[in-house]
Amino acid sequence: MAIIVNLDVMMAKRKMGLSELAVKVDLALANLSILKNNKAKAIRFSTLEAICKALNCQPGDILEFVPDDKE
Amino acid sequence: MVIIGEKGLSGLVKYTLDLMMLLVMIVLLTLPITVKMYIETYVSTVGENYYWFLLVFLWVSGLLYMGIVYELRKMFKSLNQREPFTRANVASFKRIAVLALWVAAIYAIKIIFYISLLTIVIGMAALSVGLCALIIGEVFRQAVEVKEENDLTI
Numbered sequence: 001m002a003i004i005v006n007l008d009v010m011m012a013k014r015k016m017g018l019s020e021l022a023v024k025v026d027l028a029l030a031n032l033s034i035l036k037n038n039k040a041k042a043i044r045f046s047t048l049e050a051i052c053k054a055l056n057c058q059p060g061d062i063l064e065f066v067p068d069d070k071e
Numbered sequence: 072m073v074i075i076g077e078k079g080l081s082g083l084v085k086y087t088l089d090l091m092m093l094l095v096m097i098v099l100l101t102l103p104i105t106v107k108m109y110i111e112t113y114v115s116t117v118g119e120n121y122y123w124f125l126l127v128f129l130w131v132s133g134l135l136y137m138g139i140v141y142e143l144r145k146m147f148k149s150l151n152q153r154e155p156f157t158r159a160n161v162a163s164f165k166r167i168a169v170l171a172l173w174v175a176a177i178y179a180i181k182i183i184f185y186i187s188l189l190t191i192v193i194g195m196a197a198l199s200v201g202l203c204a205l206i207i208g209e210v211f212r213q214a215v216e217v218k219e220e221n222d223l224t225i
Contacts (some may be wrong), residue, residue: 031225041223 004064007036010055024054077151085147092140099133102126124184132177138170139200156211156218164208171201 011021018036022029027047034040035047048059055062073079098105106126114121142163149155178194 027225034223035225039223040225041220043225047225 002066002068004066005035005038005040005062006064007051007062010057010061014055014057016055021051021054025050075150075153081147081150085144085151088140088144088147092137092144095133095137095140099130099137102129102133121185124181128177128181132174135170135174135177139167139174142167142170156215158215161208161212161215164204164211168201168204168208171197171204175201 011018016024018032019029022032025032025047027050035043048062051062052059075081103126106122106129110122110125146155146160146163149157149160175194175198178190178197181190182194
């Protein structure tokens with residue numbers, strides 16, 4: 001996947017656990033793990049907004065674009 | 072009235088299907104006797120061949136019908152658990168389509184040899200059920216894809 005979710009890095013910087021973030025963002029823990037483990041296919045703007053607000057960061061801090069070098 | 076759920080309409084239909092499965096089994100087991108009675112009572116001019124033809128014809132179509140009811144029961148079970156959009160149900164729809172089209176084919180054979188109005192009606196019904204199941208199965212497949220996409224959108 002070309003877009004990588006760096007949620008765990010940002011969470012470590014803010015010293016916040018997954019369950020604590022789940023409560024702040026008002027998301028099910030299972031869904032948040034899907035996002036953290038790069039299994040998600042898409043993210044809603046509202047979710048992104050809530051995560052950025054909870055972690056006090058920008059979307060670019062969480063999402064990263066890595067070109068596929070397979071070709 | 073609750074439509075979907077164990078205590079709703081779909082739960083009721085599931086029990087009806089259970090009952091139907093049982094009835095079909097009883098009918099299939101008693102078929103040699105009932106066909107004989109039917110022929111002795113209503114048909115007088117046709118020979119021994121007709122008995123065997125009718126017996127095999129009804130047996131095979133009954134078995135196919137039982138397969139359809141079995142698949143329907145499986146689908147209603149998943150519906151009662153509120154998880155209808157699964158790959159298993161897509162496969163069930165495809166099997167129902169194949170079974171119903173086989174029923175239609177068998178009725179077509181009967182129409183060629185022993186034509187009757189009721190045979191034509193049931194044959195046409197089986198044909199439309201088969202085609203509809205084929206199409207609804209494809210619709211379900213697309214629905215499953217949309218649901219997977221939706222489940223993985225956080």
